[in-house]
Amino acid sequence: MKLGLTTMTGKLVASVAVLGSAAAVASLGTFGTFTSSTDAATTVATGTVAIALGTPGSAANRLTIGASGLVPGDTMQRAVDLSNTGNQNLASIVLTTTATTSSVLNTDATNGLQLKIESCPTAWTEGGTAPAYTYTCTGATTKLNATGVIQTNQALTGLSALTANGTDHLLVTLSLPQTADNTFQTKSSTINFNFLGTQRVGTSK
Known part of the structure; x- marks a missing residue:
């Protein structure tokens, strides 16, 4: 009986030893992994879409200077520069x-x-x-618009300001027609001019 117990114990010890050896071999195998890496960095920056009028009150922007005492047949002329101050072309x-x-x-x-x-x-x-003010142009003038004073999204085509750093020298003329009757006396309006530039069409960069 003692012999049998001793033999069994010996087998148990041997089994534990074998399992321990297998675990040790598996553990050693994790240090044999091959690796490789590479990388690259790129910088992405956005452009600037911006338009601006000349300095208010200066010869480059007389739009801020009003007029009074108009009667039928009178005109009011004001020069204003419109510039693309961004670094991107515009679609419109x-x-x-x-x-x-x-x-x-x-x-x-x-x-x-x-x-x-x-x-x-x-x-x-x-x-x-x-x-x-009165104005003359050295060169050929281009008419961009001729309508009633109130306009919504009136396209101004062929402008230099559609190109980055481009500037247009504009002349705004407001006139009171001869057909204005006595109902127009002692009237006053304040007109706001809003120029809106829209970015060019998206493209590959």
Whole structure:
């Protein structure tokens, strides 16, 4: 009986030893893994879409200077520079005019104020006495718009400002038609000019 127990114990010890050896071999195998890595970095930056008018009150932006005492047949001319100050080309530039102070001058599309916008290839030559400015262009002028004073998203085509760093020399003319009757006397409107530039179409970079 003792012999049998001793033999059994010997087998148990031997089994534990074998299992321990197998675990040791498996553990040693984890240090044999091959690895390799590589990497690269790239910088991505966005562009700038921006348009701007000339300094308010200067010869590059007379739009902030109003006029008074108009009678039928009078005109008001104001030069303004429109520039693409960003680093991206634009798909379009549109003009929206609104009356922040409203009257029949802007609500009557036929007999009220009429708007004309022209461009000159160079800066307009300014004359007259403030605020009754007059302007001449050295070169051929281009008419961009001629409608009633209130406009929504009126496209201004062929502008230099559609290209990054481009500038357009514009002349805004407001006129009161001869057909304006006595109902237009002592009226006042404040017209806001909003130019909106939209980015170019997306492309591969």
